[in-house]
Amino acid sequence: MRYYFDGDSNLYGYHSEEKPFTFPTKVKQMGAVDHRRKIYVEDYVYTYLYQYGKSHSCTEKVAAMVGRQIEIDGEEILMICGAIQGKDATEENGTLTFSAATWEYVGSQMDKYFQGMTLVGWVHCQPGFGAFLMSKDEAFHKLYFQEPWQVLFVVDPVDKLDTFYIYNEEADVLRQAKGYFVYYEKNEEMQEYMLDHSVVKPKEAKNPEEKQENEEQEKVEKEETKSQEGPRRRRRPTPEERIDAAQEIRRVLQRRAKEAEAAQRSKYTMLTSVSCILCVICLCLGYGLFSNLNRLEDLETKMAMVQDSYTVLAENVEDVKVQAAFAPRMTAAAGEETEETEEPEETQKTEGRIHVVEAGETLGSISQKYYGDGNGVEKIMNANGLDNPNHIVCGQELLIP
Helix, strand or coil: CCCCCCCCCCCCECCCCCCCCCCCCEEEEEECCCCCEEEEEEHHHHHHHHHHHHHHHHCCEEEEEEEEEEEECCEEEEEEEEEEECCCCEEECCEEECCHHHHHHHHHHHHHHCCCCEEEEEEEECCCCCCCCCHHHHHHHHHHCCCCCCEEEEEECCCCEEEEEEECCCCCCEEECCEEEEEECCCHHHHHHHHHCCCCCCCCCCCHHHHHHHHHHHHHHHHHHHHHHCCCCCCCCCHHHHHHHHHHHHHHHHHHHHHHHHHHHHHHHHHHHHHHHHHHHHHHHHHHHHHHHHHHHHHHHHHHHHHHHHHHHHHHHHHHHHHHHCHHHHHHHHHCCCCHHHCCHHHHHHCCEEEECCCCCCHHHHHHHHHCCHHHHHHHHHHHCCCCCCCCCCCCEEEEC
16 A cells, blocks of 8 residues: 555655755664664654653554665664654554555655655554564554565553564564664754644643633634645744743653653662662571581580590490409409519400400401500400401400400
């Protein structure tokens, strides 16, 4: 459906020569830089689209975007300089699309306000539904906006979300652009369109007399406009009206910047609070771990003391057993007239404790038990006439010297 285009070389433009291109000086980056295609949106256009999306109780709307597509040093640049309301749009298969009347209206507005510019894409305002790409929007875009540089701008004016969608390198699928730029410059065409198609609700008069006076003044201005300009001409906005419109837009931008700053400040405050809470939790956990470590050390010390006490007790029990076993010998030896100090060396060697070998024991473990280390293995072997330290059996009685 391109019957509204003329047969000239500018398929998407209307009746004027192109103006020389100059890069804007004041630019604000939104998101990351998409090196494949850089998109620049004029500030008035960006503001008007949000106002348009919020108008008429935030209903779903479409709009057209006009501007220029250029290439500098192999880099594709898209300048969006104007936005046109999608009046008389119709709903087909559950989606809002451009009707024949919409195309005619877009063409007439381009001829009237945006001469020399090109149709660079369209806008879908979907309040409360985010800035996601719908399959029906992609199908509509592929059908009527087939140039690789034409874009789709999805706006959610309620949640203040927006995203540009551009063709991929094969120009067969839309993908999300990484970001775009908002630039600021004198844009008389868009200012005039905004003044003639204002979507901002006027302030109500404070009293009935002032309201009646405003209505009479509007009627006078409309009659003067019709009598002076004719059916095809329109009233040129005065410098004061342009200044007022610019000031209103600036006020909107300043308010938006303050809201964003307040939201950012609130976010930082929340992150700081969460960080402080996490620090306190970490300190509490560290203190708890340190206390538990001290308790574990105390427990290990007490267990070592218990083990030492058990070892001493076991040694005392063995001593009692040995003494009970050798009591008759000691009694007999006491009856003899020989002195203990003159007993043969062999008799001294045979005195000691009796140990019954248990399963899994070795001479090394037995020496560790009675002497505290493995140096007593040779003493035990000599006292029991053992040739091999590994030849002991379970139940064998050993003399511990």
